[in-house]
Structures are given as structure tokens and as C-alpha cells.
Amino acid sequence: MTHPGDLLSAYVDGESPAAERRMIDGHLDECASCRSELAVLVEARAAVRTLPVLDMEAPRRPGRRLLRPSVAWAFSGVAAVALALGLAFAPGEPETTFDLDTLRDQHTARVVVDPGISTVRSGP
Amino acid sequence: MRWRITWVLAVIGTLGLPVAAAADESLEDLMQNAGAGEFHAVGVVMCSWGSDSAAATYEVVRTQGMSMVQGPGRDLMLSGSLVAVGSDAVWYALEVSEWSSWSLSDRYSLSEAVPTSRLGRSATAVTILENGSPRARLVIDDESTIPLVTEILDGDGRVFRLASLVEFEPGVGDDHAAMPEDLGSRNVMRRAAAGATLPETAAGYRRADTYGAPGGSLQAYYTDGLFSFSVFESKRGPMPREFAGATVFRVGDGAYRRLITPTNVWVHWSSPDQSYVLVGDLPPDHLVGVLAELPDPGDRALFVRLWRRLFG
Numbered sequence: 001m002t003h004p005g006d007l008l009s010a011y012v013d014g015e016s017p018a019a020e021r022r023m024i025d026g027h028l029d030e031c032a033s034c035r036s037e038l039a040v041l042v043e044a045r046a047a048v049r050t051l052p053v054l055d056m057e058a059p060r061r062p063g064r065r066l067l068r069p070s071v072a073w074a075f076s077g078v079a080a081v082a083l084a085l086g087l088a089f090a091p092g093e094p095e096t097t098f099d100l101d102t103l104r105d106q107h108t109a110r111v112v113v114d115p116g117i118s119t120v121r122s123g124p
Numbered sequence: 125m126r127w128r129i130t131w132v133l134a135v136i137g138t139l140g141l142p143v144a145a146a147a148d149e150s151l152e153d154l155m156q157n158a159g160a161g162e163f164h165a166v167g168v169v170m171c172s173w174g175s176d177s178a179a180a181t182y183e184v185v186r187t188q189g190m191s192m193v194q195g196p197g198r199d200l201m202l203s204g205s206l207v208a209v210g211s212d213a214v215w216y217a218l219e220v221s222e223w224s225s226w227s228l229s230d231r232y233s234l235s236e237a238v239p240t241s242r243l244g245r246s247a248t249a250v251t252i253l254e255n256g257s258p259r260a261r262l263v264i265d266d267e268s269t270i271p272l273v274t275e276i277l278d279g280d281g282r283v284f285r286l287a288s289l290v291e292f293e294p295g296v297g298d299d300h301a302a303m304p305e306d307l308g309s310r311n312v313m314r315r316a317a318a319g320a321t322l323p324e325t326a327a328g329y330r331r332a333d334t335y336g337a338p339g340g341s342l343q344a345y346y347t348d349g350l351f352s353f354s355v356f357e358s359k360r361g362p363m364p365r366e367f368a369g370a371t372v373f374r375v376g377d378g379a380y381r382r383l384i385t386p387t388n389v390w391v392h393w394s395s396p397d398q399s400y401v402l403v404g405d406l407p408p409d410h411l412v413g414v415l416a417e418l419p420d421p422g423d424r425a426l427f428v429r430l431w432r433r434l435f436g
Contacts, residue, residue, distance in 0.1 A: 097358075097361040097362050097364060097399075098341070098358065098361075098364050098392075099364075100403075102338055103337070103343075103354070103356050103401055104388070104403060105209050105218055106218065106356075107345075107353075107403050109205075109207040109218040109220050109313060110223065110333065110335070110343075110345045110352075110354065111352055112202050112207060113204075113205050114226040115155040115156050115159055115226055116155060117260065117262060117271055117274055
């Protein structure tokens with residue numbers, strides 16, 4: 001028989017069929033390497049069984065709520081309104097404004113190429 | 125040489141034709157000739173609208189196709205389509221690259237001419253009518269065809285703006301006006317595509333030209349041939365500080381702020397997405413009609429503000 005390899009794991013767990021178990025027994029009598037591998041598997045199984053069992057449900061902390069639900073909702077509402085007002089009214093991206101001197105000069109530059117009745121269309 | 129308009133009107137009167145029937149051409153001639161003469165003058169210009177008023181004195185020299193206007197705060201040198209603006213030794217120039225040809229609205233006509241005198245000179249008084257009602261009164265120097273007095277009337281027939289020369293000397297010498305040697309920077313106003321929000325016409329004014337303006341804004345120039353104004357449109361922004369103490373007035377449901385200077389009226393307002401400044405020499409009743417046809421003032425809704433702030 002060739003080395004049982006992965007069949008050893010089922011062998012250790014007692015899940016091998018009877019015929020397979022007999023073959024493995026015979027092989028182990030003749031193969032020191034497989035006996036050594038079997039010993040490692042047995043030790044690993046034993047080590048796993050010694051680990052403590054944990055309770056997966058976390059215990060609750062005793063204590064009081066910081067805020068009552070109604071107060072917490074009120075604070076949340078105030079914060080949302082403050083955020084909205086801040087976004088609406090706080091200075092944001094730079095916006096365009098007008099320089100009236102420049103606008104006056106631009107208007108004057110266009111006006112004076114047309115005829116006109118007044119001597120001061122381009123005046124103060 | 126007698127004034128050409130007087131001659132035209134006299135011929136019309138001799139023929140027994142209604143003056144208004146041919147007055148448009150006479151008025152066009154009058155306006156073309158008003159910018160042709162050479163002179164040196166000192167004048168005063170006043171403007172009044174309700175409780176707002178403004179006045180200034182100025183000096184004008186026009187010779188060899190150039191004009192120098194010296195007023196409070198700045199000087200202007202005009203030569204063709206070039207405008208040089210300066211104070212003391214610092215100047216800069218603006219030049220219009222293209223413009224639409226001038227035309228006069230057919231709502232204006234010229235009344236009969238009346239001989240008069242002004243500043244000791246022979247002159248002619250005329251009234252410009254708008255649909256038959258007085259809109260402007262002028263006293264024009266017969267020799268030079270220069271308006272010595274210009275009164276602009278509001279819709280109720282009251283004087284809205286008065287420009288009057290107090291010193292006048294026609295045919296000045298060549299040494300009175302000269303373009304500054306150093307014009308500093310020189311900016312060319314180029315045509316731009318009109319914004320979608322500004323109409324082609326407004327209360328009898330047509331949008332003659334649209335130019336790109338500093339800061340990505342647009343300048344839409346409107347004229348009816350007699351009066352004119354520019355509407356500057358920009359992305360909605362803060363109100364210019366000059367309007368902080370301006371008079372608030374209403375047209376329909378919209379609130380506007382206005383400033384009066386001797387030669388122009390200024391109006392500022394904002395729609396939900398754009399800000400506007402209008403500047404021009406149009407009378408108050410025209411202005412009200414124009415504003416009613418331009419984008420309405422309005423504020424952004426809260427959720428629109430939020431959306432714009434978050435997502436641009």
C-alpha cells in the first residue's frame with residue numbers, strides 16, 4: 001500500500017471504512033514515517049480539544065442612558081437645521097461681483113460710437 | 125451757415141406738410157450733426173428722480189474728431205471707437221471691436237423749430253416728441269449745431285435730466301485736445317453670444333450688441349436710438365457696495381435698488397441664478413417698462429441653496 005496521506009485524518013477520527021482501516025493498520029506496521037505523521041495528528045486533535053469553550057453572547061453593561069430618546073431627537077434636529085443653515089448661508093465658492101467703474105467705462109465705450117443729442121453722454 | 129435742421133423744417137413748413145410726417149429724418153440729421161462740430165465748453169448736468177438727485181460740472185473740448193471730457197473724478201478722451209479713461213497721469217483704454225449700425229426708433233419725431241438765443245448766440249429750440257408727447261427739449265447753436273441745452277423729460281413731462289452749457293466757444297484750436305502719450309493697458313471689447321435670459325427687445329429698446337465683460341459676465345447693449353442702456357449679467361453674487369444705501373423701488377412684485385448719477389441711472393437686482401446691473405440714460409418711465417421685461421428679481425429657495433452649495 002502507498003502512504004495513506006490524507007486518509008490518516010479520517011483514520012484518527014474513526015471514520016474510515018473497515019477495509020480501509022485494515023489496510024492503514026497494515027501500512028503503519030511497516031512505515032515509520034506514517035506512524036510519525038499519525039502521532040502529530042493525534043497530538044493536534046488532543047490540543048484542540050483542550051481549548052476553552054467561549055460564550056458568544058456578550059454580556060450587557062449595566063448603566064443608564066445618557067439622553068432620553070426625545071432629547072436625543074431634539075439635539076439631532078437642531079444639529080441638522082444648523083448644518084442646513086450653514087450650508088445655505090455660509091460663504092462658499094467665490095462668486096462674481098461687479099465693479100461699477102468698469103461697467104461705466106464699458107457702457108460709455110459702446111455709447112459713444114452712436115450718435116447722440118447730449119454733449120455729456122460720456123460725462124460724469 | 126444756418127443750422128441744417130432748421131432749413132429742413134422750414135422747407136417742410138413751406139410745403140404745408142405735417143411736421144411729424146418727415147420728422148424722423150430731421151431728428152436723425154440733428155443727432156448726427158450734434159456730434160460733428162468742434163468746440164470748447166463748460167457745462168453743468170443735473171439729474172433728479174424723486175428724492176434722489178445728482179449734479180456735476182464738466183468741461184468738453186472736441187476737435188479733429190476727438191473729444192476730451194473732464195469731470196469729477198476722471199477724464200475721458202474719445203477718439204472713434206477708442207475711449208481712454210484716466211485721472212492724473214494714469215490712463216487705460218477701451219476699444220469696441222464691432223457694433224451694430226445705429227437706428228432711431230420711429231416713436232420719436234421732431235417738433236417745429238423755434239428761433240431763440242442762448243449765451244448771446246443765435247439758436248433754435250426744438251422738442252423731441254415720443255408718440256406725440258414731449259420727451260426732450262433742446263436749444264441748439266445755429267452755427268455749430270451743438271446742443272447748448274438738453275432737457276430730458278419723464279413720463280409726466282417733468283425735467284428728469286438737464287445738461288446746460290454755461291460757456292461755449294465753437295471752433296477751438298488744435299492745442300485743446302490731445303490723446304495722452306501713455307494709455308496704459310488697452311482692452312478690446314469683443315462680441316459674445318447673448319445670454320438666454322436677456323430679451324432681444326425690451327419696451328421699445330432693441331438689443332444692439334452683446335459683449336463679453338470682465339469676470340465672465342455679459343454686457344447687453346440696448347438702444348432705441350435716442351436713449352441707451354447696458355445690462356450686465358453675471359453669476360449671482362454679492363451686491364456691489366455702492367448700492368448698500370441705494371433707494372429701493374418696486375416694479376410689479378420685484379424690488380430693485382437704484383442710484384442716480386448726473387448722466388446715468390444705475391439699477392441692481394438678482395434673480396435666483398444671476399445678478400444684474402443696468403446703467404443708462406433712459407428716463408424713469410422707460411426704465412420701469414424695461415425692467416418689467418427683463419428677468420425678475422428673486423431669491424433662491426432654501427433647498428436650492430442647499431443643493432447649489434453641496435453640488436454646485
